[in-house]
Amino acid sequence: xxxxxxxxxxxxxxxxxxxxxxxxxxxxxxxxxxxxxxxxxxxxxxxxxxxxxxxxxxxxxxxxxxxxxxxxxxxxxxxxxxxxxxxxxxxxxxxxxxxxxxxxxxxxxxxxxxxxxxxxxxxxxxxxxxxxxxxxxxxxxxxxxxxxxxxxxxxxxxxxxxxxxxxxxxxxxxxxxxxxxxxxxxxxxxxxxxxxxxxxxxxxxx
Amino acid sequence: xxxxxxxxxxxxxxxxxxxxxxxxxxxxxxxxxxxxxxxxxxxxxxxxxxxxxxxxxxxxxxxxxxxxxxxxxxxxxxxxxxxxxxxxxxxxxxxxxxxxxxxxxxxxxxxxxxxxxxxxxxxxxxxxxxxxxxxxxxxxxxxxxxxxxxxxxxxxxxxxxxxxxxxxxxxxxxxxxxxxxxxxxxxxxxxxxxxxxxxxxxxxxxxxxxxxxxxxxxxxxxxxxxxxxxxxxxxxxxxxxxxxxxxxxxxxxxxxxxxxxxxxxxxxxxxxxxxxxxxxxxxxxxxxxxxxxxxxxxxxxxxxxxxxxxxxxxxxxxx
Ligand SMILES: [Zn+2]
Ligand SMILES: [Zn+2]
Numbered sequence: 001x002x003x004x005x006x007x008x009x010x011x012x013x014x015x016x017x018x019x020x021x022x023x024x025x026x027x028x029x030x031x032x033x034x035x036x037x038x039x040x041x042x043x044x045x046x047x048x049x050x051x052x053x054x055x056x057x058x059x060x061x062x063x064x065x066x067x068x069x070x071x072x073x074x075x076x077x078x079x080x081x082x083x084x085x086x087x088x089x090x091x092x093x094x095x096x097x098x099x100x101x102x103x104x105x106x107x108x109x110x111x112x113x114x115x116x117x118x119x120x121x122x123x124x125x126x127x128x129x130x131x132x133x134x135x136x137x138x139x140x141x142x143x144x145x146x147x148x149x150x151x152x153x154x155x156x157x158x159x160x161x162x163x164x165x166x167x168x169x170x171x172x173x174x175x176x177x178x179x180x181x182x183x184x185x186x187x188x189x190x191x192x193x194x195x196x197x198x199x200x201x202x203x204x205x206x
Numbered sequence: 207x208x209x210x211x212x213x214x215x216x217x218x219x220x221x222x223x224x225x226x227x228x229x230x231x232x233x234x235x236x237x238x239x240x241x242x243x244x245x246x247x248x249x250x251x252x253x254x255x256x257x258x259x260x261x262x263x264x265x266x267x268x269x270x271x272x273x274x275x276x277x278x279x280x281x282x283x284x285x286x287x288x289x290x291x292x293x294x295x296x297x298x299x300x301x302x303x304x305x306x307x308x309x310x311x312x313x314x315x316x317x318x319x320x321x322x323x324x325x326x327x328x329x330x331x332x333x334x335x336x337x338x339x340x341x342x343x344x345x346x347x348x349x350x351x352x353x354x355x356x357x358x359x360x361x362x363x364x365x366x367x368x369x370x371x372x373x374x375x376x377x378x379x380x381x382x383x384x385x386x387x388x389x390x391x392x393x394x395x396x397x398x399x400x401x402x403x404x405x406x407x408x409x410x411x412x413x414x415x416x417x418x419x420x421x422x423x424x425x426x427x428x429x430x431x432x433x434x435x436x437x438x439x440x441x442x443x444x445x446x447x448x449x450x451x452x453x454x455x456x457x458x459x460x461x462x463x464x465x466x467x468x469x470x471x472x473x474x475x476x477x478x479x480x481x482x483x484x485x486x487x488x489x490x491x492x493x494x495x496x497x498x499x500x501x502x503x504x505x506x507x508x509x510x511x512x513x514x515x516x517x518x519x520x521x522x523x524x525x
Contacts, residue, residue, distance in 0.1 A: 049276070050269050057266035065262050070350060071325055074267050081272055142258040163221065164256035170223045181223075188217035192249055199252075206248045 031096070038097050041088050049085055056098070057081070059166070060105050066161050067109035067154070076112055080105050095175050102166070102176045106158050141204060148198035156191035163188055207235045212242050220249040263350060325351075326390060330420040337459055338442030341399075341407035348397065352388035362387060362396050371477045372410040372456055373398040376470060380408065408460040410474070414453045421446070431471045438467070447471065451478060 034055065040048030060080055065073045083104055091100050149157050162168045162176060170184045177184070196206075212235045218224040219232050236243045329351050336344035348354060362385055363369050373385045373396060380400040388395045388411075395413035402408070427438045436449040441459060447467045448457040456474060461467045 046273070050273070053269055053272055058262075061264070061266040062260070062262045065264065066259055070264055071329070073264065077266050078272055078275055082275055085276065141255055145252075145255045145259070160256070161259070164253055165259050170218070170221065185218040185221075185223065186214065188221070189214065192217060192252055195252060196248055206244075206251055 034097055035093070038088065038091065038093075041085060042091075052084075053081055056101060059098075060101065063102070063105055063161060063166065064109060066149070066165060067106070067158065068112055072112060076108060080108050083108065096172070099172060099175045102162070102168075103178070106176065109158070110154055144199055144202045144204050145195070147202055148195050148204075151198040152191065152194045156187065156194055159184065159187050160191040160195065207231050209235075209239060209242055212236070212239070213245065216242070216246060216249065220246060220253070263346065327420065334421070334439075334441050334446065334459070337407075337409075338444055341409070341460070345397075345399070345409070348388055349386065352390055352395075354386045354388055354397070357385055357387050359385065366394055366396060366414075368414070370396045370398075370412045371454065371474055372396065372412040374477055376400050376408065376410075377473045379403060383407075406460065406462075408458065408470075410459075411455075411457040413455055420448065420457060431468055432475055434471065434475070436467070436471060438464075451475065 034052075037048050037051050037055070041052055057077065061073060061077050064076050064080070068076060080101075084101060087104070091097065149160070152160075159173060159177065162173045168176065170181045173184045174181045179187070200206075212232050215224055215228060215232055219229065224232065236246060329347055332347045333344045336347065345354075357365070359373055362373060365387055373382065375382060380402050383399040383401050385399070386397040388397055390413065393413050395411055398410045398412070400408045400410070421437070421439045429436050429438060431447075431449070434449040434451055436447050439446045439448075444459070445461040445463065445467055446457065446459045447461065447470075448455065449471065450456075458467065458470055458474075461470060
């Protein structure tokens with residue numbers, strides 16, 4: 001077992017556009033150019049806003065789809081970017097921009113879920129989080145994981161997705177969720193244990 | 207280290223985020239503890255499964271959508287909720303068809319307390335928007351949202367617990383392409399996809415529940431066709447029609463013109479189980495004597511428009 005592997009791609013955080021394989025000089029250039037785009041966004045530059053959107057929309061969509069389901073995803077993505085552009089002056093530049101955007105996105109997801117749970121009966125619970133073209137094409141276990149994810153607390157789901165789907169490091173997750181790195185580990189333990197329980201209840205055989 | 211200490215570090219170990227000294231200690235424990243080893247390997251399997259979540263089959267809204275929203279106004283949270291709830295809010299223009307356009311179905315479903323209707327209307331609205339341009343892509347909206355499952359006719363009948371009419375075939379010139387079951391909030395719906403010789407797609411939905419929300423608040427027109435109250439909607443260059451017979455609601459998407467709607471209504475009508483004597487009485491099959499018929503032999507000028515304030519499901523308007 002190796003230690004603190006640094007070969008994991010951190011695609012969103014430093015290198016959203018490329019394949020994420022090169023985290024060296026290119027990555028820091030990428031960060032710089034994102035910072036320049038952000039700077040122009042702060043001044044309300046419409047072209048910069050578009051560049052920023054094109055840069056991050058797919059990552060945000062993916063997170064949103066996994067957090068709230070496909071049905072509300074397009075509207076929520078729009079809402080997240082409207083909030084981003086409205087609040088971008090509040091971004092201090094201390095954390096990575098990606099971290100800030102993830103935090104905003106997750107907050108919006110959690111808020112939407114709370115609203116939906118308050119105002120309607122059961123919509124989300126019945127909606128498959130999994131959005132493969134047709135479930136018959138997908139492996140049974142992946143279908144199960146989609147359902148298991150629905151069954152766990154949204155906060156635990158968020159941390160699991162940040163780690164397993166977005167491939168963030170513990171330090172990055174800590175920064176998104178504003179908790180300590182140690183907390184990240186124990187929350188991930190909880191998330192994985194809960195998922196494991198849900199999966200086994202659904203008939204998963206590890 | 208004991209089991210509980212090891213388990214506290216298990217995610218960090220799995221994610222390669224553990225201090226080197228701790229890694230050695232944890233590994234020592236794992237060599238002798240089958241239970242903890244099993245948990246570590248299950249974390250690995252979870253990761254493998256989760257990798258499958260990285261691909262998402264839908265795409266983000268285009269920049270034009272975002273820009274329009276930026277231009278429109280600065281939204282408050284409550285406005286956003288309203289926006290979600292009022293989708294779809296599109297008014298298509300039934301140009302070139304007949305001058306009739308009334309709104310009423312939208313009012314019906316918005317008054318429903320149950321959010322399912324709104325979601326169905328939103329998905330179906332999306333489907334209709336896409337249909338004329340790219341029927342295959344449009345279909346994915348429904349398949350993805352309602353666990354679309356491709357089935358044989360036997361399997362469809364088995365799951366529906368009745369013999370559906372629409373998957374049995376359309377008149378000569380159409381070939382059946384696929385049959386899907388969609389798990390809608392209220393019932394299971396069977397979707398039959400046909401192609402004609404030119405490759406045009408015609409889709410027929412059949413289900414047994416009153417679901418008036420499908421056309422959202424698009425302009426619709428009520429007509430009589432072969433004795434059946436039929437709701438017509440223009441979908442870009444094509445026509446959609448929905449009617450109810452016995453307990454079945456049939457919705458047809460992609461007809462070229464009124465004549466084709468009439469032909470397909472008549473054809474599907476013939477396929478109903480003939481044993482239902484009571485149904486025979488309700489739906490006279492003695493040719494087209496209906497006053498407001500859209501069938502080719504009858505003048506089109508005397509169409510019945512729905513009263514815009516009438517919030518009953520469309521097929522009840524003429525019955
Ligand atoms: Zn142990
Ligand atoms: Zn007729």
